Amino acid sequence: MRHTTAELRTALNGISGILVTPFDGDDTLVPDRLAPIVDRAIEAGVHVLVANGNTSEFYGLTTREAEQMVQAVAGHIAGRVPLLAGVGRSLHDALTLARASQDAGASALMVHQPPDPFVAPRGVVSYVQRIAQEVGDLPLVLYLRDDGIGLDAITELCAIPQVIGVKWASPTPLRLAQAMARTRDHDIAWVGGLAEHWAPPFYAVGSRGFTSGLINVRPAHSVAIHSALEAGDYPRAMQLIRGMAEFEALRAEERNGTNVTVVKRALQLQGNDCGAVRAPGAWPLSDKAEDTLRRLLEEWDLA
Template sequence: MAVTERVATALRGVSGILVTPFDGDDQPVPGRLAPIVDRAVGAGIGALTVNGNTSEFYGLTLEEARQMQAAVPGIVGGRAVVVAGVGRSVKEAASLAKAAKADGCDAIMIHQPPDPFRAPRGVAAYVERVAEAADGLPVLLYLRDDSGGLDAIAALCAVPGVAGVKWATPNLLNLAAARRAAPHLAWICGLAEPWAPPMTAMGARGFTSGIINVAPHLSMAVLNALAAGDYEAADRAVLAIENFEKLRAQEGNGANVSVVKAALALRGEDVGAARPPAAWPLAPAATEALRGVLAGWDKNAG
């Protein structure tokens, strides 16, 4: 299915990846996303993804992922495009994809299968089956590994229903080549704000973000600078979040979600712990550094 103008416009902006809130009994509580969604939408975030990596997708059961997918569109209330991440076994991914339209989602994002023995043509078959189950919803590919080669990526891009690619590998030359081979698709930076400037220069439009859960205005500053073609302003905007992103990269990137959730807790928004195998709780030094980052943002905002 072709992307509607509403979805296409949203994907050229910031694709915010929502956290999954848990209560004290380690149960998902989607309602705690309400202030996060309100803040993101108010800042201008046009697309919100449920069951992405910042959502701890691989730490959720299938039933929990479906619970979140079913709840988030109602919380968003049409104020932003909702993208549902789907993945794991082909049957689980197809099950989530099949339910996405009825749940009120506007598109699906297929996580790249993490199977160590995946074959390029097997991944294509996986995407075909999941895309067919999506019942006409636009399909975004989430590519974190381009080692299969450009021919394999081209085959994925040719699957009926595929409308865009979230490119989450730092290989800019492959991004440029893949985009040239399929210029009709939406090409999105999948490595968040720090990689948005170089990927924009190579033809991507829009980028993913986890920081939108905490400070969406900082993400929008990057987007607005890039939209204006002001790469120096974009560099300054990225620099403003550099220390936050460095904290997320600690412990082998295992603090990625943990820092976001800890920052929300420090702001008085309880979204619970990050589940294992994430790094939780944050190390004391990281927590203290995070306090400093948040204080700096508050000072600059004032």
């Protein structure tokens, strides 16, 4: 079941949970291993689930593997919450995956900002416009990791009719406030794209909701943080965020190369083995990080 744009727009004010991609010991996709993780996240109250995001190792997947994952995740979710499907890389890869995601029943596409070393701001606009043309009225959410493309380009992107949301993944809340002011005539969902620990400053300038990789492991904690922020209880939100700070610090090691590593190893220790992380991500964890992660899961009663 594809959710309506109105339902999706409301859900984007919540948590966008970025799902891992499961592999077996032979480095082959095993999508069924994701089913209990999806169920746990939905039961905890996560509002939107995302296939083919960065925690999904999007850039480590072939386009065909990404197609398989969005189809499998749609089946696991079975219409219970909106499915946001990541698309990106070369324009033609993005178009192929956009069509597959639309066919799978995704409620919207999340368009990864092109990581090409030669990106023109107007080229990004053309890239998103071409994807929008391909999928008709299917909503788009922009995944903006580099606000260096400038406010003019961001404003032009938000004027594309299918764009209903922006996941702001740049640590620049004041710049975010400027972008929101420039686009106030559009009903854009501005979502914190740097997970829980950046959610309070983004909320402070008017953003709502946030992305999360923690939901794979401890979804109820993310939901509690969201509830505190929605209630305006910043002290409670900060207390809960401090309670996950060591976990996020582990994910930031090795130039963020352990971001997915920590999540996947935690899942293994919980009995939800989703395999290793593909290079160039780090695998396995260092001995020190492994010890810290085991201690955290014991403290959280998740080991």
